[in-house]
Amino acid sequence: MSNLPLTPDAVSEIVAIIDGSGYDRVDIKTDAFRLRLRREGGADNAAEGWTQDWSFAEAEAPAAADKVAPVEELPDGLLGIAAPLPGTFYRAPQPGAPAFVKEGDKVEKDTVVGIIETMKLMNPVHAGCTGTIEKVLVENSEMVDASATIMHVRPD
Incomplete structure (x- = not known):
């Protein structure tokens, strides 16, 4: 679950x-x-x-993980972490707190990389892949569409 x-x-x-x-x-x-x-x-x-x-709904192991944070393949071997739903993207758990991740940080599939607020609900965004954050594309408090690429990851 x-x-x-x-x-x-x-x-x-x-x-x-x-x-x-x-x-x-x-x-x-x-x-x-x-x-x-x-x-x-x-x-x-x-x-x-x-x-x-x-x-x-009961989680189906691999399928559910893919849907949590869609990952797209990009040129140069990078992967893109996509927003799983539309809303306001937050890089930190609260104002003034350090960002969940920054460029150069290592991430695992289940690493929380941000939060998307939708209808006053805070939804964690997981990396969905293993690697190193190459570039953060979205500013804190920026509106994102579903499937918008929010970060680039260099896979391990």
Whole structure:
């Protein structure tokens, strides 16, 4: 099972955001979980007006690792770490803290290289390959699209 920072409080926050949208049904599906929400009618409190059905998908060893941080082959033997989803990319766990990785650092497949904030959820970005960070392409707090290359890695 994937480590995913999705808590009941986070689900309630998602419900509150979606409640303002006017939709009656929402189905959010990722490689790690599925969240289905359906409005039950007329409640004043956003969380009380919805039913929730959420579950975590079982991780399939190699396939799940590939989807966490897509890696693309680049010229000169470099690999590109791609953003697994759109959002705001953060290089450090909090303001003022050292970056997860910097150019010249060694990384393993499961090394966290950054965080992407999407819908107020913080999602870790893993290297997805073994090697040395050659170049960081994205600034801290920069918006990224899904599959955008955020770092170059020289594989071991």
